[in-house]
Amino acid sequence: xxxxxxxxxxxxxxxxxxxxxxxxxxxxxxxxxxxxxxxxxxxxxxxxxxxxxxxxxxxxxxxxxxxxxxxxxxxxxxxxxxxxxxxxxxxxxxxxxxxxxxxxxxxxxxxxxxxxxxxxxxxxxxxxxxxxxxxxxxxxxxxxxxxxxxxxxxxxxxxxxxxxxxxxxxxxxxxxxxxxxxxxxxxxxxxxxxxxxxxxxxxxxxxxxxxxxxxxxx
Numbered sequence: 690x691x692x693x694x695x696x697x698x699x700x701x702x703x704x705x706x707x708x709x710x711x712x713x714x715x716x717x718x719x720x721x722x723x724x725x726x727x728x729x730x731x732x733x734x735x736x737x738x739x740x741x742x743x744x745x746x747x748x749x750x751x752x753x754x755x756x757x758x759x760x761x762x763x764x765x766x767x768x769x770x771x772x773x774x775x776x777x778x779x780x781x782x783x784x785x786x787x788x789x790x791x792x793x794x795x796x797x798x799x800x801x802x803x804x805x806x807x808x809x810x811x812x813x814x815x816x817x818x819x820x821x822x823x824x825x826x827x828x829x830x831x832x833x834x835x836x837x838x839x840x841x842x843x844x845x846x847x848x849x850x851x852x853x854x855x856x857x858x859x860x861x862x863x864x865x866x867x868x869x870x871x872x873x874x875x876x877x878x879x880x881x882x883x884x885x886x887x888x889x890x891x892x893x894x895x896x897x898x899x900x901x902x903x904x905x906x907x
Contacts, residue, residue: 720757720764733762741842742774748783749776749837756853763852771847775799775837782835783858790854792827792847794835796820799843805833832859865893 723732735755742751756769763769769790773782794803796819804816805827818838819825827833829850837843863870864886875886 720761722764723761728762733760735760738770738772741844742772744774744776744780744842749780750774750782750835752782754854754856756851758853766852767850769849769852769854771849773835773845773847775801775835775843775845777837777840777842780837780843783860784832784834785856785858786830786832787827787849787851787854787856788830790849790851791829792833792849792854794819794825794827794845794847796823797844797846799837799841800839801843801845802836802838803827803834805831807831860889861893864889867894 738753738755742753744751751774753772753774754769755763755771757763773794774780775782798821801819802816803819803825804814807813807815808831817823817825819835835845863875869890872883872886875881875890876883879886881889
C-alpha cells in the first residue's frame with residue numbers, strides 16, 4: 690500500500706474513487722481519502738450560503754451546516770461552518786451541545802440573546818445580548834442556545850472546531866429518542882407527572898417512533 694505523507698493525508702476525505710483498487714484507499718476519520726493529485730477546486734467549495742433559509746418551523750430557526758459531508762476537503766482539518774437563520778420575535782436555536790467542537794458565533798443581522806450553561810455542580814448560566822458584529826464563544830460540550838429578541842429576522846455565522854462537530858438537541862434527544870426512554874426515568878429526572886412526560890414524548894415523536902411508551906410493569 691502506498692504511503693501518504695502527513696500533509697497528503699490531511700488534504701482530502703470522503704471521496705471514494707471509482708476504478709481505484711481497494712488496497713490503495715486510506716480511511717481517515719470515517720471517510721475515504723482521495724489521492725491528492727486528483728484534488729479539484731470543488732472538493733473545497735460550496736455556493737449559496739448567502740441565501741436566506743426557511744424558518745417556518747416549530748422553533749423558528751434553520752441551521753445550514755457545512756461540514757465534511759458538504760465539503761469533502763474539510764476531512765481532518767478540524768473546522769466547519771454554519772449559517773443560522775432566525776425568525777422574528779422569538780426564533781430559537783434551541784438548547785443543544787456539540788460533542789466534538791467549540792463554537793464561535795458572529796451575528797450578522799438582528800439581536801440575539803445567547804448563552805451557555807457550565808457543567809455540574811455549578812450549572813452557571815453565562816449569557817449575553819448580541820448585536821450585529823458581536824461575537825460569542827460556546828465551549829465544547831456545553832449546552833447553549835440563541836434566541837432572536839428582535840422584531841426582524843436575524844442571521845448569524847458560526848465556526849466550529851471540528852470537520853464533524855455533531856449536534857445533540859436536548860429536548861429532541863430526551864423526549865424524542867427511539868425507542869422512547871422509560872417513563873420512570875424521565876418522571877424522576879425532571880420531577881414531572883407521567884401524563885406530562887407522555888405529552889412531551891408525543892410532541893417530540895418519542896411515543897410514535899416505536900409505537901409505544903415504556904412504562905414500569907406492575
